[in-house]
Amino acid sequence: MAPSGVGSPTPQEVSDELRRVVERWHQLPLDQALSRMPSVRVLVQSLADRVAQACGGAPQPVPDLGPAVVMDQLSVMVFDLFRAAPATDPAVVADELAGIRRSL
Incomplete structure (x- = not known):
């Protein structure tokens, strides 16, 4: 079990959308x-720029390391x-990821 406060800083809604994109x-x-x-x-x-x-x-x-990476x-x-940047709006990033997923 991970100690309290240790783990991914990524909000759940972003993690979920990222998982969908990767899948x-x-x-x-x-x-x-x-x-x-x-x-x-x-x-x-x-x-990366952000x-x-x-x-x-x-x-x-x-x-550019190709599609496998x-x-x-x-x-x-x-x-x-x-x-x-923990104050980043997760809805914005989730929307960007969803846009990529829809384009696939």
């Missing part, structure tokens, strides 16, 4: 995943955002 992504044929990569990468980069801003750093480009990148950026 849907893993169901896609490769050609469809490749065609959807640009929109997913835009969101990953946007999240993390950098919250940490007082300069935005850095997130490397992009969901891991998305998951890490969501986690990092809520760790770096």
Whole structure:
């Protein structure tokens, strides 16, 4: 059992939507995943930029590691955002994730 106060900083509604996106992504044929990569990468980069801003750093480009890794990148950026900026509106992030899921 984890000590009190330890765990994911990601709100449940965001975690739920992220799980749906990842599940849907893993169901896609490769050609469809490749065609959807640009929109997913835009969101990953946007999240990374928000993390950098919250940490007082300069935005850095997130490397394109392909469709097999992009969901891991998305998951890490969501986690990092809520760790770096806990006041982030979860509804906004959940809506962004839902938009990606609907586009898949």
